[in-house]
Amino acid sequence: MAELRLNSPLQYVKGVGPRKSAVLTKHGLDTVEDILGYYPRQYLDRSNIVPINELKIDQPATIIGEVKAHGVLYGKAKRYEVILADETGNISLLWFRGVKYWERLFKKGMKFAVTGTPSYFQGLQLLHPDLERIDEHSDQMVHAGRIIPVYPQTSELSKVGLSSKGIRNVTSFVFDHLSEELDDYLPKTFLSKHHFMPRHTAVARTHYPDDRDQLESCRRRLAFDELLELQFLVARNKGRKASITKKRTYQPPGDMLTDFKNGLLFELTPEQKKATREIVADLQGERPMSRLLHGDVGCGKTVVAIAAALYAAENKFQCAFMAPTEILAQQHYRNWNEFLSAVGAVSAILTASSSAAEKKKVAQKCADGEIDILFGTHALIYDYVSFERLGLVIIDEQHRFGVEQRGKLYAKGEDPDLLVMTATPIPRTLALTLYGDLDISTIEALPPGRQPIRTVWRTDDVRDKVWQYLRDEIKSGGQAYLIYPLIEKSDQSNLENVEDAYRELSAGPLSDLRLAIVHGRVKPKERDAILEQFRIGKIDILLATTVIEVGIDNPNATVLVIEHAERFGLAQLHQLRGRIGRGGKPATAIAIAHPPVSAIARQRLEYFAEQGDGFLIAEADLQLRGPGEIFGVRQSGLPELRIANLWQDRQLMEIGRTLLEPMLTNPENLDSDSHKLYNYLTRKARRRELNLGGG
Numbered sequence: 225m226a227e228l229r230l231n232s233p234l235q236y237v238k239g240v241g242p243r244k245s246a247v248l249t250k251h252g253l254d255t256v257e258d259i260l261g262y263y264p265r266q267y268l269d270r271s272n273i274v275p276i277n278e279l280k281i282d283q284p285a286t287i288i289g290e291v292k293a294h295g296v297l298y299g300k301a302k303r304y305e306v307i308l309a310d311e312t313g314n315i316s317l318l319w320f321r322g323v324k325y326w327e328r329l330f331k332k333g334m335k336f337a338v339t340g341t342p343s344y345f346q347g348l349q350l351l352h353p354d355l356e357r358i359d360e361h362s363d364q365m366v367h368a369g370r371i372i373p374v375y376p377q378t379s380e381l382s383k384v385g386l387s388s389k390g391i392r393n394v395t396s397f398v399f400d401h402l403s404e405e406l407d408d409y410l411p412k413t414f415l416s417k418h419h420f421m422p423r424h425t426a427v428a429r430t431h432y433p434d435d436r437d438q439l440e441s442c443r444r445r446l447a448f449d450e451l452l453e454l455q456f457l458v459a460r461n462k463g464r465k466a467s468i469t470k471k472r473t474y475q476p477p478g479d480m481l482t483d484f485k486n487g488l489l490f491e492l493t494p495e496q497k498k499a500t501r502e503i504v505a506d507l508q509g510e511r512p513m514s515r516l517l518h519g520d521v522g523c524g525k526t527v528v529a530i531a532a533a534l535y536a537a538e539n540k541f542q543c544a545f546m547a548p549t550e551i552l553a554q555q556h557y558r559n560w561n562e563f564l565s566a567v568g569a570v571s572a573i574l575t576a577s578s579s580a581a582e583k584k585k586v587a588q589k590c591a592d593g594e595i596d597i598l599f600g601t602h603a604l605i606y607d608y609v610s611f612e613r614l615g616l617v618i619i620d621e622q623h624r625f626g627v628e629q630r631g632k633l634y635a636k637g638e639d640p641d642l643l644v645m646t647a648t649p650i651p652r653t654l655a656l657t658l659y660g661d662l663d664i665s666t667i668e669a670l671p672p673g674r675q676p677i678r679t680v681w682r683t684d685d686v687r688d689k690v691w692q693y694l695r696d697e698i699k700s701g702g703q704a705y706l707i708y709p710l711i712e713k714s715d716q717s718n719l720e721n722v723e724d725a726y727r728e729l730s731a732g733p734l735s736d737l738r739l740a741i742v743h744g745r746v747k748p749k750e751r752d753a754i755l756e757q758f759r760i761g762k763i764d765i766l767l768a769t770t771v772i773e774v775g776i777d778n779p780n781a782t783v784l785v786i787e788h789a790e791r792f793g794l795a796q797l798h799q800l801r802g803r804i805g806r807g808g809k810p811a812t813a814i815a816i817a818h819p820p821v822s823a824i825a826r827q828r829l830e831y832f833a834e835q836g837d838g839f840l841i842a843e844a845d846l847q848l849r850g851p852g853e854i855f856g857v858r859q860s861g862l863p864e865l866r867i868a869n870l871w872q873d874r875q876l877m878e879i880g881r882t883l884l885e886p887m888l889t890n891p892e893n894l895d896s897d898s899h900k901l902y903n904y905l906t907r908k909a910r911r912r913e914l915n916l917g918g919g
C-alpha cells in the first residue's frame with residue numbers, strides 16, 4: 225500500500241473514488257491535510273459496552289448484537305424497526321426516516337455495534353441510534369470499542385456514503401498510512417513551558433482520543449492555535465492601517481465646536497470630554513482614525529459622536545452617520561439637527577422609507593457637498609449615495625452591521641476616519657482581541673443624575689399587581705414600556721404577543737390609560753409618529769417588541785416590563801433596561817418569567833435583578849451562554865472560531881500575546897523559531913484576507 229503524505233489527494237485513500245472526492249472538494253477537502261482539519265463534532269464513548277439487559281433509560285450506551293428481525297411498521301408514522309439481540313435480551317431500534325435505506329441495509333444475522341440513548345415506549349427502544357457494522361471476516365473493528373469521532377454531516381456527504389462513519393473510514397485509513405507528521409510551528413521550548421501538546425498529536429488525538437481527558441488537552445492546544453491566528457490577523461490589520469497617510473488636514477477646534485458645547489442642555493462628563501479629546505486628536509493625526517467608542521447603554525456616546533461630526537464639518541469634511549434601525553436614525557436626526565443647524569452645520573437623513581423623490585434630492589445634495597452630516601440606515605451604503613468629500617464615518621451600534629456593510633460605507637470616502645460605537649459592553653480581554661485593531665475610548669460612568677434602576681423578576685401570576693403598579697406610576701407622571709417576544713399569535717408557540725396584549729390590556733386592566741404599539745411591522749412613518757407621541761407624553765404605555773432595544777431615548781420613561789424574560793439573554797435584558805432611568809426619576813424594571821423557567825434562565829434572571837453594571841453583565845453573559853451573536857464575533861469580520869471559546873480560553877490569549885508581541889514589534893529581527901511562526905501565521909492570514917476580499 226502506497227504511503228500517504230500530507231499533500232496526497234484524498235482520492236488515494238482506499239474507498240474514495242471520483243464521486244466521493246468531488247463532494248469532498250466541494251467541502252474544501254482536497255488533501256490528507258485538509259481532512260485532518262475536519263474535526264469531529266462530538267464523540268461516542270464506546271469504550272464501555274453494555275449488555276442489553278443493563279441498559280437504562282436516558283443513559284447513553286453502546287450494545288453489540290445481532291439482527292433478529294427487521295421491517296417497516298405502519299401506524300401514525302411509518303417507521304423502520306430492527307430487533308437486535310445479545311445473550312441477555314433484545315431491544316428495538318427505530319428510525320422514522322430513510323426507510324428504503326434501512327430496508328436495503330439490514331439482513332437477519334448481521335452484527336452491529338449500536339450507540340444511542342434508550343427511551344421507553346412499550347419497552348426499551350433506541351431511536352435513530354448510531355450504527356457500526358461488525359464484519360466477522362475482518363478483525364478491523366475500527367470504530368467500536370473506543371471513543372469514536374462523529375463528524376459534521378451534510379446531506380451531500382451522506383449521499384455519496386460519507387456519513388460520519390464513511391468519513392471515519394477515511395480518517396482511520398489516513399492515520400494508518402500517513403508517513404509524515406504535521407509540522408509544528410511553535411517552538412518546542414514554548415510547548416513544554418506552557419504544557420501544550422505537539423500539533424500533530426493534538427490533531428491525531430482529536431480524531432482518535434485514547435480517553436476523555438486527553439481530549440481536553442487536544443482542545444487546549446488547537447484552541448490556542450486558533451486564537452493565535454485570530455490575534456495575529458487583528459494585529460496585522462492594525463499594522464496595515466498604520467501605514468496609510470491620509471490626505472486631510474484639520475485646523476484646531478474652532479467656534480462651531482465651542483458653540484455647540486455651550487448650546488447643550490447639559491455639561492459633558494469628564495469621560496465624554498476625554499473621549500472627545502481623543503477623537504479630535506485622531507482626526508488631526510496623520511493616520512486614518514479607527515476608534516471604538518465603547519460604553520454601557522445610556523452613558524452618552526451619541527453626543528461625543530456628534531461633536532466629532534461637527535469637528536469634521538468645521539473642517540469642511542462630510543460625515544456619514546449610520547445607525548442600524550430606522551427608529552434610531554430618525555431619533556438621532558430629530559434630536560440633533562436643531563443643535564447642528566444652530567451652529568451652522570447642515571444635516572439630513574436618508575432611510576429606506578424616505579420617498580423616492582426625497583432620496584434623490586438628499587443624494588444629490590450630498591454628492592454636491594451641501595450636506596455636512598448625513599444620518600441614515602443601511603440606505604447609506606447604496607450606490608446612489610455618494611459624497612463630495614466624505615471624511616468621517618460614524619457607525620452606531622456597530623455590532624449590528626456586517627463587515628461588508630461597514631466596508632461599503634467606508635469605501636465612499638478616501639481612507640475616511642472611522643468611529644464605531646457599541647452599547648454592548650465587552651469585557652476588556654475580548655475587546656482587545658475582537659477590536660484589537662481599533663483604539664478604544666471607554667465611557668464608564670453614566671451621566672450625573674441617573675438613578676439606579678430597581679430590577680425585580682417575578683413569575684406571571686403577579687400580573688395584576690404589575691398593572692396596578694403601572695397605573696400608580698403613570699398617575700405620578702411616569703411612562704412605561706411593555707416588551708413582548710412576539711408580534712402576533714403564533715402556531716408554533718403560546719408566547720405572549722404584543723398585538724393580543726394590546727387588545728386585552730386596552731379593553732381590560734389598563735383601559736383608563738393611553739396605550740400604543742410599535743413593532744417591526746408597523747410602517748416607519750407611523751412608528752415615528754408613535755414614538756414622538758410617546759416622547760412628548762401623549763402616550764402612557766408603549767407596548768413593543770424588542771425593536772425598542774436599540775437606543776430609543778425617552779428620559780421620562782420610568783417603568784419597563786418584560787414579558788417572557790426567561791427567553792431573553794442577559795445582555796439583551798440589560799439593553800432593554802437601558803431604555804429607562806434616563807431622566808432624574810427612579811425607575812423600575814420588572815422581568816416577568818413564564819414557567820417553565822429552566823435553572824439557567826433562573827440564574828440569568830437573578831443575576832439580572834441584582835447586577836446593574838453592564839460590564840459585569842457582559843462577562844456573566846459570556847459565561848452563561850458563551851460568546852454569542854451579541855458580541856458581534858461573527859459580524860466583526862474575524863474568522864469564526866471552531867474550537868476556542870473566547871471567554872473560557874482567555875488565558876490562552878494572554879499566552880498568545882506574550883508570544884506575538886516581541887515578534888510584532890520587531891519583525892525584521894527574528895530568530896529562526898519566531899521566523900517560522902511568523903511565516904506560518906502570515907501565510908494563514910493572507911489566505912483569510914483573500915477570502916475576506918481584502919476586508
Ligand code: ADP
Pocket residue numbers: 490491492493496519520521522523524525526527647671672775777779806
Ligand atoms: P448611548 O451611549 O446609549 O448611545 P445616549 O447617547 O443615547 O446613550 O445618551 C443617553 C441619554 O443621556 C440621552 O438622553 C442624552 O441626552 C443624555 N446625556 C448624554 N450625556 C449627558 C450628560 N453629560 N449629562 C446629562 N445627560 C446626558
Ligand code: MG
Pocket residue numbers: 525526620647775
Ligand atoms: Mg446609542
